[in-house]
Structure formats: structure tokens, C-alpha cells
Amino acid sequence: MSQLSHLAETLIGSEIVRLGNEINTRISQGEKIYNYTIGDFDPAIFPIPAELEEGIVKAYREKYTNYPPGDGVLGLRKAVAGFIQHQLGISYQPGEVLIASGGRPLIYSLFRCIVDRGDKVIYAVPSWNNNHYVHLNDGEHCVVDAAPENNFMPLATDIAPHIPGAALLCLCTPQNPTGTTLQKEALERICDLVLEENRKRGDGKKLYVMFDQMYFTLTYGDNVHHNPVSLRPEMKEYTIFIDGLSKSFSATGLRVGWSLGPSHVIAKMKALLSHIGAWAPMAEQQAAAAFLQDGEAIEAYLRTFKAGLEIRLQTIYQGMQELRAKGYKVDAIAPQAAMYLTIKIDVAGMKHGDTVLQTQADVTSYLLSEAKLAIVPFYAFGADKKSPWYRLSVGTAKMEEIPQMFSQLEAALAKLV
Numbered sequence: 287m288s289q290l291s292h293l294a295e296t297l298i299g300s301e302i303v304r305l306g307n308e309i310n311t312r313i314s315q316g317e318k319i320y321n322y323t324i325g326d327f328d329p330a331i332f333p334i335p336a337e338l339e340e341g342i343v344k345a346y347r348e349k350y351t352n353y354p355p356g357d358g359v360l361g362l363r364k365a366v367a368g369f370i371q372h373q374l375g376i377s378y379q380p381g382e383v384l385i386a387s388g389g390r391p392l393i394y395s396l397f398r399c400i401v402d403r404g405d406k407v408i409y410a411v412p413s414w415n416n417n418h419y420v421h422l423n424d425g426e427h428c429v430v431d432a433a434p435e436n437n438f439m440p441l442a443t444d445i446a447p448h449i450p451g452a453a454l455l456c457l458c459t460p461q462n463p464t465g466t467t468l469q470k471e472a473l474e475r476i477c478d479l480v481l482e483e484n485r486k487r488g489d490g491k492k493l494y495v496m497f498d499q500m501y502f503t504l505t506y507g508d509n510v511h512h513n514p515v516s517l518r519p520e521m522k523e524y525t526i527f528i529d530g531l532s533k534s535f536s537a538t539g540l541r542v543g544w545s546l547g548p549s550h551v552i553a554k555m556k557a558l559l560s561h562i563g564a565w566a567p568m569a570e571q572q573a574a575a576a577f578l579q580d581g582e583a584i585e586a587y588l589r590t591f592k593a594g595l596e597i598r599l600q601t602i603y604q605g606m607q608e609l610r611a612k613g614y615k616v617d618a619i620a621p622q623a624a625m626y627l628t629i630k631i632d633v634a635g636m637k638h639g640d641t642v643l644q645t646q647a648d649v650t651s652y653l654l655s656e657a658k659l660a661i662v663p664f665y666a667f668g669a670d671k672k673s674p675w676y677r678l679s680v681g682t683a684k685m686e687e688i689p690q691m692f693s694q695l696e697a698a699l700a701k702l703v
Contacts, residue, residue: 293422296421297421298417298418298421300666301662301663301665301666302323302662302666305323305650305660305662305666306323306324308654309321309323309654309660312654317658318658319654319658319659319660320657320658320659320660320683320687320691320694321660321682322659322660322661322678322679322680322682322683323660323661323662323677323679324679324681324682325462325463325533325625325626325679325681326538326679326681326682327536327538327625327681327682328681328682328684329536331594331681331682331683331684332536332591332594332595332681333536334535334536334537334540335535335577335583335584335587337576337577337580337583338531338535338537338540338573338574338577341572341573341574341576341577342540342569342570342573344573345568345569345570345572345573346569350568350569350572351568351569352568353565353568354385354565354566354567354568354571356556356559356560356565357383357384357385357552357556358383358384358385358386358544358565358566358571359385359568359571359572359575360380361572361575362385362542362544362571362572362574362575362578363380363383363384363385363544364380364575365574365575365576365578365579366378366383366385366544366546366578367379367380367382367383367546368578368579369578369579369584370527370529370546372581373502373503374502374511374513374515374516375516376513376515376516376522378546379549381549381552381553382546382547382548382549382552383544383545383546383552384544384545384546384547384552384555384556384559385542385543385544385565385566385571386543386544386545386559386564386565386566387541387542387543387564387565387566387567388530388532388538388541388542388543388566389498389500389528389529389530389532389543390543390564391543391559391562391564392528392543392544392545392555393415393419393496393498393528394419394422395555395558395559395562396454396496396526396528396545396551396555397419397420397422397423397425397454397496398423398558399551399554399555399558400453400454400494400551401420401423401425401453401454402453403423403424403425404424404425404426405423405425405426405452405453405454406425406426406428406448406451406452406453406454407419407420407423407425407426407427407428407452407453407454407455407456408428408430408445408448408449408452408454408455408456409427409428409429409430409455409456410429410430410431410432410438410439410440410444410456411429411430411431411432411664411667411668411669412432412438412463412464412664412667412668412669412673412675412677413456413458413461413462413463413667413668414458414462414463414667416456416668417429417668425453425454428448428452429668430444430445430448431444431669431670432444434619434628434630434675437464437466437467437619437622437628438461438464438466438619438628438675439459439461439464439466439467439468439469439472440457440476441472441475442472442475442476442478442479445476445479446479449479449480449483449493450483452483452493453491453493453494454493454494454495454496455476455480455493455494455495455496456495456496456498457473457476457495457496457497457498457514458497458498458499458500459473459497459498459499459502459511459512459623460499460501460502460504460505460511460622460623460624461623461624462498462500462501462624462626462677463626463628463662463664463667463677464619464626464628464677465599465619465621465622465623465624465625465626465627465628465677466619466622466623466628467505467509467510467511467512467622467623468512469512470510470512470517473512473513473514473517474517474518476514477514477517477518477521478518480493480495480514480521480524481518481520481521481524484524492523492524493524494524494525494526494551495514495521495524495525495526496526496528497513497514497525497526497527497528498527498528498529499511499513499527499528499529500528500529500530500532500533500534501533501534501623501624501625502529502534503534503588503592504533504534504591504592504595504623504624504625505622505623506592506596506599506621506622506623507621507622509622509623511623513525513527522548523548524548525547526545526546526547526548526551526552527544527545527546527547528543528545529543529544529545529546530542530543530544531543531574533624533625534588535577535587535591536591536681540566540567540570540574541566541567541570542566542570542571542574543566595625595680595681596621597685598680598683598685598688599621599625599626599627599680600621601685601688602618602627602629602678602680602683602688603618603620603621603627605688605692606618606627606629608692609692609695609696609699612696614696614699615631615632615633615699616629616630616631616632616699617629617630617632618630625679625680625681626677626678626679626680627677627678627680628675628676628677628678629661629675629676629678630674630675630676631649631653631674631676632674633649633652633674633699633702634646634648634649634672634674636702636703637702637703638652638656638701638702639701643702645671645672646663646665646671646672646673646674647663647665647671649663649674650663650676652698653695653698656694656697656698656701657691657694657695657697657698657699658691658694659691659694659695659698661676661677661678662676662677662678662679663675663676663677664676664677
């Protein structure tokens with residue numbers, strides 16, 4: 287077989303996809319699997335807002351089926367700016383907003399517009415796909431190992447050694463996969479590092495921040511979402527937001543995402559996307575433009591949606607704490623945000639019969655086979671292969687099934703010696 291491009295030959299397969307394929311095979315063979323791997327929502331449990339659904343149907347009936355503008359429908363860009371102004375208190379003009387088919391093409395285009403071959407890109411692990419985007423752009427990986435005692439969020443002291451000469455700093459809060467948030471003081475210190483570095487660079491190439499806040503509306507209890515521009519207004523010149531409908535409104539399949547940032551960066555991202563064609567569908571854009579201006583509908587939807595997610599997260603968290611109290615080698619971080627719970631299953635080295643679970647991958651397979659529990663190990667998000675931590679997603683979790691899931695998990699753990 288002939289060799290393909292260097293990029294094609296060096297692409298790293300997704301551990302999440304591999305695990306998903308194994309789960310789907312088991313389900314197709316009739317197994318009951320508690321599949322908490324997917325960062326998506328079961329529409330039967332968490333449907334999109336009724337007003338948004340009706341708007342989409344209306345837009346298709348009104349024949350909005352042609353190409354949208356390259357940077358997105360003007361009405362939607364204005365609506366996004368208004369939504370962000372209302373939610374976060376920061377102001378953007380339509381020319382500082384870019385619409386695309388979800389967050390991925392925006393992240394890709396941002397990387398392509400900022401990162402040259404060999405440029406340093408700073409990101410923490412575990413985190414979603416930063417390692418792959420750096421690889422796609424031949425960047426230099428500057429990896430920060432985030433610690434559980436910091437809720438797996440990076441600190442300024444972790445980032446500081448990598449700052450000189452870096453092109454891009456990737457931050458995500460609330461974080462995928464951990465469901466944890468960057469605290470105000472921690473983010474302020476990181477912003478101060480970026481501002482000081484850019485002052486030193488004068489007229490040279492600047493350090494930009496990709497700020498992924500896809501889950502920012504989904505915080506619980508006393509947890510508050512903070513962003514660089516609100517905390518340090520000077521950061522507006524260096525911050526590019528990644529955001530969209532997908533997670534805030536259970537609308538992953540609608541493919542409506544947006545970036546907000548400096549107009550010259552947004553313009554270049556638009557130009558790059560014009561060659562890819564990764565536009566959000568016209569009808570969905572029209573519907574989203576109307577929905578984002580309906581403050582009452584947004585507030586009502588989020589109230590119910592968040593309550594449904596939070597009760598699932600809290601129920602599973604409490605279940606993990608009960609197992610821990612019984613002496614099992616498990617733990618969890620209290621839910622803060624998003625749709626994810628960070629859990630720990632630290633049984634590598636233990637035996638099931640004559641079989642030793644030698645690696646964390648063995649543990650993952652054991653949980654799937656014996657407990658019928660499918661969760662994503664943090665090593666799938668760039669963490670160390672020995673990490674005993676996992677992402678558990680509740681977007682498809684049925685409340686009535688959680689007790690049975692815990693019964694099977696405890697039975698599986700009880701078999702280990």
C-alpha cells in the first residue's frame with residue numbers, strides 16, 4: 287500500500303471512538319450497557335427547547351435552504367452578541383462574531399490562523415482534543431499535567447514556564463472531561479501572565495488564548511463561570527471564545543457554534559472556513575437568531591435542563607461516596623458544572639479470579655464486561671496511561687437505571703482481591 291501524507295500516516299486514533307465501537311457491538315448483541323461515555327444528550331430525556339424546534343421547522347417551511355453568509359447570518363451574529371452581553375456583560379460587534387457548524391471547525395480554523403509549524407501551544411491534560419489539534423498543525427506540545435487537588439484545572443504556576451514564545455494557550459471552563467471550573471483568582475493570574483508576556487513582545491507575534499466555554503451556562507450550586515474579558519478587559523485583544531448551542535441547549539445535532547474575538551482574527555478564520563464550507567445550516571441559523579433573543583424561553587429552558595442534569599450528577603456522586611465509605615477504592619469530585627462527573631476507580635493491580643488487572647485499560651475493560659458500565663478513562667484525554675480517573679457523562683442517564691448500575695458496579699468491585 288502506498289504511503290499517504292505525513293499527517294495521515296501519523297494521525298492518532300481516538301480512544302473514545304474505539305471504546306464506543308466496542309460498546310455498540312455489545313449493545314447490538316443484546317447486552318444491557320450503562321453507556322455514560324458520550325458527551326451528548328438523549329433527546330427523549332433532554333429535548334431541545336420547543337421554541338427553537340418550532341423555529342427550525344418554520345424556517346424550513348419558509349424555504350431557508352440556501353447557502354448562508356460565510357461568517358453567519360447577520361441576525362444571528364447580532365443575537366449572539368446580545369446573548370453574550372446579557373449573560374456575561376461583555377460587548378461584541380457583529381464583525382467580531384463568526385458562526386460555524388459547531389465548535390470543531392472554529393477550533394480548527396483558530397489553530398490554523400494562529401499556530402505555525404513548531405509554534406508552542408499550551409494546554410492542560412486531561413482535556414478534550416487539544417493534543418490532536420496541536421498534532422494537526424505541527425505545533426509543539428506544551429503539556430500541563432493538571433492535578434486532582436486543583437480539580438484538574440491548570441494553575442498560573444503550571445503555565446508560566448511555557449509562556450515565553452508560545453503562540454496559543456488553550457483553556458476550557460467548565461471543563462470537558464472533568465466538569466470542573468476555573469476559579470476567579472486562578473483565571474485572573476493566568477490572564478496577568480498573558481498580558482505581561484504580550485507587553486514584552488511589543489510589535490511581535492502575540493500570545494492568544496482559545497477560551498472554550500461551551501458549557502458556561504451549566505453551572506451548579508455556588509459555582510460561577512468566569513471569563514478572561516470580564517476579569518481583565520485588556521484580554522479582549524487576545525481572547526477568542528469558542529461557544530455555541532450544542533451543550534447549553536442540548537442541541538448537539540443542530541451544528542450551530544460561534545466564536546467571538548478580535549475582528550482581524552475573526553476575519554482570517556472566516557476566510558479559512560470559506561475554503562472548507564463548514565457553515566451552520568441556514569434554517570438552524572434563522573431559528574437560533576430568534577431563540578437567542580427570547581430571554582424568557584432561555585431562562586425557563588435552562589432552569590429545567592440544568593435541574594435534570596444536576597440531579598443525575600448529584601445522585602451518581604452520592605453513590606460513589608457511599609461505595610467509598612464501604613471501603614471500595616473509588617472516589618469522585620463533587621459536581622460543579624457541565625454534564626460530566628469526575629470519578630476515580632483505582633483498582634489496577636487487583637485480581638479477578640486468576641486474572642490481574644495490570645493496566646488502567648484492563649480496569650476499563652473489566653468495568654464494561656462485569657459491571658456493564660461504560661465510562662471514558664482520562665488517558666483518552668491525554669492524561670497518563672496509569673491515571674485511575676474517568677469521565678462519566680449523564681446526558682443519556684435514566685434516573686430509574688442508576689440504582690441498578692450501582693448494584694452491578696458494587697458486585698463487580700466486590701469480586702476483586
